[in-house]
Amino acid sequence: MTMELLAPFTAQLDLGSGQLDPTHKRIERRLMEMGDAYLEAPDADTLVYEVFNLQVPETNANILSCTTVLQPGKVGREYFMTKGHFHEIRDRAEVYVGVRGQGAMVLATEGGEHEVQWMQPGSVHYIPGGWAHRSVNVGSEPLAFYAAWIADAGHDYGSIEQRGFPVLVVEEDGAPAVVPNPRYGAA
Ligand code: M6P
Ligand code: ZN
Numbered sequence: 001m002t003m004e005l006l007a008p009f010t011a012q013l014d015l016g017s018g019q020l021d022p023t024h025k026r027i028e029r030r031l032m033e034m035g036d037a038y039l040e041a042p043d044a045d046t047l048v049y050e051v052f053n054l055q056v057p058e059t060n061a062n063i064l065s066c067t068t069v070l071q072p073g074k075v076g077r078e079y080f081m082t083k084g085h086f087h088e089i090r091d092r093a094e095v096y097v098g099v100r101g102q103g104a105m106v107l108a109t110e111g112g113e114h115e116v117q118w119m120q121p122g123s124v125h126y127i128p129g130g131w132a133h134r135s136v137n138v139g140s141e142p143l144a145f146y147a148a149w150i151a152d153a154g155h156d157y158g159s160i161e162q163r164g165f166p167v168l169v170v171e172e173d174g175a176p177a178v179v180p181n182p183r184y185g186a187a
Contacts, residue, residue, distance in 0.1 A: 004057065011054055015121075018069040018099050018144025024055035031075065034083050036161065039168070039183065040076035047071060048080050058151045065148035067099065070137045077170040079104075084134025084165060086110070088154030091129030097146045098123040102139030104169045104176060107131045110159070112185075114166040116178050119145060132160055136169040138176040 012021045029049050031042040049070040056062040073080040084106070087094075096105065096119070103119035109130055117125055119135065127133050137143035168181045 003061070006056065006062075009054075013067060013099065013146060015099055018052075018067045018142065020052040020054060020067050023052040025053040027051040027053070029083065037081070037083060037164075038075040038078050040078070042075045046073065048073070049082060056151055058154075060150055060152045062151035063148050064151040064153075065146065067144060067146050068135065070101075070103070070135060070143040072101075072137050072140050072142065074171060077172070079136045079138050079169055079171065079176065081106075081136040081169070082134050083157055084132055084160045086132040086156040086159050087129070087149070088156045089150075089152060092150045092153035093129050094127040094133070094147060094149035094153070096123075096125040096127065096133075096135075098125075099144040099146055101137060101141050101143035103143040103145065104136040104138050104178075106134045106136060106165050106167060106169060108165050112166055116167065116169065119143065132165070134160070134165060136176075138169060138171075 030045050030047055032045040035042050051066050051068050053066040071080055098119040098121050105117045105119055108114040164181050164184050166184045167178050169176055170179055
């Protein structure tokens with residue numbers, strides 16, 4: 001078997017800002033482009049999160065990774081969150097490591113099983129294949145985490161845009177609460 005020999009590389013993760021240096025590709029998500037994800041319509045085009053990617057060939061022999069820096073904030077009672085996705089190749093797994101701030105990871109299967117895990121600096125999360133995942137910033141400082149996944153996995157956003165997640169993470173009496181999503185499953 002022949003294999004492509006890549007050059008080893010090292011990047012530096014800034015534990016304060018969550019940024020990776022060097023970053024091969026940076027993605028920015030603003031409220032207006034993900035407005036439908038929230039129950040209430042956002043009224044400003046605020047920056048919600050940035051993703052700092054380390055690129056490698058997208059094959060099942062490689063591992064893609066990135067950091068995400070998710071700003072604190074809310075739309076109505078819902079905390080700022082990522083879009084969330086299944087992997088296009090459903091059985092591909094992923095690992096998250098909390099770097100800064102306080103977060104919630106909402107996980108769901110296509111069958112509607114769901115789970116919420118709490119993220120903090122040093123928390124390590126294993127996301128098995130078949131579980132969609134979304135991160136939510138439940139604190140008052142930026143939430144930063146590192147993620148690594150099998151590089152051919154791909155992102156399926158469409159399923160989440162159509163059905164949503166079974167639960168929402170909202171602020172209730174100044175603290176995060178997990179509540180049913182009244183719009184879950186609606187096409
Ligand atoms: C994590 C990983 C990335 C993902 C990012 C933002 O860092 O799961 O693959 O892109 O979160 O989440 P999303 O793509 O759902 O907006
Ligand atoms: Zn993923």
